[in-house]
Amino acid sequence: MASRPTMEDVAARAGVSRALVSLVMRGAPNVSQARRDAVFKAAEELGYSPHAMARSLASRTSTVLGVMVSDLHNPFFAEVVDGLEAVARKEGFELIINTGRRTPAGERQAVRSLLSFRPAGLALLGPAVAAAEIEAAADQVPVVLVARATRLGSVDTVNDDGRAGSELAVDHLVELGHRRIVHFDGGRGSQSALRRRGYLDGMKKHGLAASVIRSEYTDVAGAKAVKTLLERDEPLPTGIVAANDINAIGAISALEEAGLRVPEDVSVIGYDNTSLAALAHVGMTTVDQPRHAMGRLAAQAVLERVRNGRTEPVRHLLHPKVVHRHTTAPPPAAQ
Amino acid sequence: MASRPTMEDVAARAGVSRALVSLVMRGAPNVSQARRDAVFKAAEELGYSPHAMARSLASRTSTVLGVMVSDLHNPFFAEVVDGLEAVARKEGFELIINTGRRTPAGERQAVRSLLSFRPAGLALLGPAVAAAEIEAAADQVPVVLVARATRLGSVDTVNDDGRAGSELAVDHLVELGHRRIVHFDGGRGSQSALRRRGYLDGMKKHGLAASVIRSEYTDVAGAKAVKTLLERDEPLPTGIVAANDINAIGAISALEEAGLRVPEDVSVIGYDNTSLAALAHVGMTTVDQPRHAMGRLAAQAVLERVRNGRTEPVRHLLHPKVVHRHTTAPPPAAQ
DNA sequence: CGTCACGATTAGAGCGCTCTAATAGCACTC
DNA sequence: GAGTGCTATTAGAGCGCTCTAATCGTGACG
Numbered sequence: 001m002a003s004r005p006t007m008e009d010v011a012a013r014a015g016v017s018r019a020l021v022s023l024v025m026r027g028a029p030n031v032s033q034a035r036r037d038a039v040f041k042a043a044e045e046l047g048y049s050p051h052a053m054a055r056s057l058a059s060r061t062s063t064v065l066g067v068m069v070s071d072l073h074n075p076f077f078a079e080v081v082d083g084l085e086a087v088a089r090k091e092g093f094e095l096i097i098n099t100g101r102r103t104p105a106g107e108r109q110a111v112r113s114l115l116s117f118r119p120a121g122l123a124l125l126g127p128a129v130a131a132a133e134i135e136a137a138a139d140q141v142p143v144v145l146v147a148r149a150t151r152l153g154s155v156d157t158v159n160d161d162g163r164a165g166s167e168l169a170v171d172h173l174v175e176l177g178h179r180r181i182v183h184f185d186g187g188r189g190s191q192s193a194l195r196r197r198g199y200l201d202g203m204k205k206h207g208l209a210a211s212v213i214r215s216e217y218t219d220v221a222g223a224k225a226v227k228t229l230l231e232r233d234e235p236l237p238t239g240i241v242a243a244n245d246i247n248a249i250g251a252i253s254a255l256e257e258a259g260l261r262v263p264e265d266v267s268v269i270g271y272d273n274t275s276l277a278a279l280a281h282v283g284m285t286t287v288d289q290p291r292h293a294m295g296r297l298a299a300q301a302v303l304e305r306v307r308n309g310r311t312e313p314v315r316h317l318l319h320p321k322v323v324h325r326h327t328t329a330p331p332p333a334a335q
Numbered sequence: 336m337a338s339r340p341t342m343e344d345v346a347a348r349a350g351v352s353r354a355l356v357s358l359v360m361r362g363a364p365n366v367s368q369a370r371r372d373a374v375f376k377a378a379e380e381l382g383y384s385p386h387a388m389a390r391s392l393a394s395r396t397s398t399v400l401g402v403m404v405s406d407l408h409n410p411f412f413a414e415v416v417d418g419l420e421a422v423a424r425k426e427g428f429e430l431i432i433n434t435g436r437r438t439p440a441g442e443r444q445a446v447r448s449l450l451s452f453r454p455a456g457l458a459l460l461g462p463a464v465a466a467a468e469i470e471a472a473a474d475q476v477p478v479v480l481v482a483r484a485t486r487l488g489s490v491d492t493v494n495d496d497g498r499a500g501s502e503l504a505v506d507h508l509v510e511l512g513h514r515r516i517v518h519f520d521g522g523r524g525s526q527s528a529l530r531r532r533g534y535l536d537g538m539k540k541h542g543l544a545a546s547v548i549r550s551e552y553t554d555v556a557g558a559k560a561v562k563t564l565l566e567r568d569e570p571l572p573t574g575i576v577a578a579n580d581i582n583a584i585g586a587i588s589a590l591e592e593a594g595l596r597v598p599e600d601v602s603v604i605g606y607d608n609t610s611l612a613a614l615a616h617v618g619m620t621t622v623d624q625p626r627h628a629m630g631r632l633a634a635q636a637v638l639e640r641v642r643n644g645r646t647e648p649v650r651h652l653l654h655p656k657v658v659h660r661h662t663t664a665p666p667p668a669a670q
Numbered sequence: 671c672g673t674c675a676c677g678a679t680t681a682g683a684g685c686g687c688t689c690t691a692a693t694a695g696c697a698c699t700c
Numbered sequence: 701g702a703g704t705g706c707t708a709t710t711a712g713a714g715c716g717c718t719c720t721a722a723t724c725g726t727g728a729c730g
Contacts, residue, residue, distance in 0.1 A: 004453075004475060006716055017680045022718060030677060052451040053388040054716035057685050064431070072420065078413035085407065085434050094448060096399070096431045099420050113429060116387040118339075140339065219615045246614070253616030276611060279581070280554045281588035341686055352710045357688060365707060389686035392715050396688095 005046040014042035025050055056118075065302060066114030066141075067097045068107060070126040075274070076291055077125050080146055083295020084123060091303055093120065104129050111137055121302035124148070126190070142305035144298045147190070156301040158294050158316040162191040165287040165320035166198025167205070169241045169269045172285070172322045174206050177330045178239035178267060181208065184215040184225040184251060186243035192217075195271065199241050215243055222250025230258055238266060238331035245270035245277045245286055252284075252327065263329035273323050283326040290318055340381040349377035360385055391453070400637060401449030401476075402432045403442060405461040410609070411626055412460050415481055418630020419458060426638055428455065439464050446472055456637030459483070461525070477640035479633045482525070491636040493629050493651040497526040500622040500655035501533025502540070504576045504604045507620070507657045509541050512665045513574035513602060516543065519550040519560040519586060521578035527552075530606065534576050550578055557585025565593055573601060573666035580605035580612045580621055587619075587662065598664035608658050618661040625653055 024039040100107030107129040121142040138154040183199040186192030203210040242248035248270035270286035277284035435442030442464040456477040473489040518534040521527030538545040577583035583605035605621035612619035
């Protein structure tokens, strides 16, 4: 693990000045072909590669993007990071990642630690940290928020339109002919309020009576919500707009256990389009949340500020889409 | 976005030298309380925070760990990264992440790009890159490989013992009383050969006749393997060791569709312990692959080399465990 | 043949920090 | 009152690079 050669070493070997090596490494024009070749040859022989941090320090520019993930364990964010990385990489940037360990204090520390690298920009994924902290960061560097809204005029945001997504789910069921449609909500989970709002708006739009059952983002909660439904004195709904895919899978199992067929007797639509929904034997109709695209847009937003110096905030509100599979169908009889 | 204050600014404001500010920032002893307070006060007032790259350059040390992920989209690696991050963070290191876009050329570029930051160490997750490239990297910096074996004496490795895991699966079924046990293999998927080997060894150990059905890491393939089984002229096996959880879920669906009950008629055990297996209505018995622990071990291996200067390679072969849930039970009748 | 213009090359300062070696301060001793 | 042995502080070089401004060729031109 010998210490690596520097530009000075390459210069000496190629018989040129350090400045010339620098120019060659940066692909500058106005360098004679002869010298260029000599420099590359010397670099190759010595196994030289530029020192990104020294370059960054000297040029007062950065090629790293800081990414704070509230919870990398969550596949949602992992896919967003994947999208971020795709764009960053293509544009010559690297990602430096920190997680917030799901606490505001942890996130705060993560953001500060990220800023100590003087990144070109910062992407905060699902941050729970205080707005003041975000604002402070935005004073130093372009910031984009994913899966979090804000009033701050200095930061960009990329969000999925949970309200619209739920409304689409309702539209889908109504189109199939359903009229008794209930919503299992996500309790205090993130996005839960928006999805509930979308369901309520959708039902109202179609002139239908809404009914929300308090639930959670778990399969157990979905199953429990079905039991609640079955114990009621009212006619069973023919359609269920579940809080998310996991909740939907729980609901489906409980329905089947109760002797009801999906989708013949009851249609169920999920939310998120996780890999779970795509499983052949599940084949769940669900609302797709374009995670990868969200990551890409976030990276683009930051890079626009870095490169073009844009200052007006950008608000991306992604329109989710219904993915048609096999857990929804027309209701059992014309109502 | 004004340019940020430097150590010099803090020194001037606190009425001390730059060197003293440096000492305070690094928490050095032998600094009088009065000066220490003055420096912190000035730093606070100016909103100063140290410049990590400048520090790294001057001290010739690094606090970043390079991570090359063959495919961050894959939840397996996302969880390994999560484990890496947990240890790195605790030890004061940051992760800088690059993906290889699933091609050796992409990985090669990713590794080089990572090395240009002169990281303290490098973790390669599921790398497909050539051994020579790994060796070249290992000449410059401590390297740990996750989910890839190597003969190189200069790098550490962290792998799950797929052979042992499959053998455990067989043991589990045998303990329950099964004797006719088949294996649905993972085709040309990674780890597939090892898992098959483990199954074969396990069956041999118990003096049972082995039977492998060629399959894949998908639910569709698992279902198809069950159909193959049903079309055979032989008595149905009572136990199935599936290639992984996804394959197992496909097998379970197909069995149920054929009117067989799991686990009353047939027991099925998966592999990986994905979130899928843990779903309440799935409740799959499976072999756990400790992804988070693998990430933690990888980080520790690198940091040991960085800090303690260890040079002998470490080979972590993680022993998987069977997670008992509800898709395995004693066979229908004593055989 | 001197001068000019212009492309190719280089010297040298400096990015923000750390680190070594030197110095300042200060209580004690003899 | 000079010397000793501390600890607290600082000057200054230097990490590997970029960037500005200066310099060096060299061919065209009058």
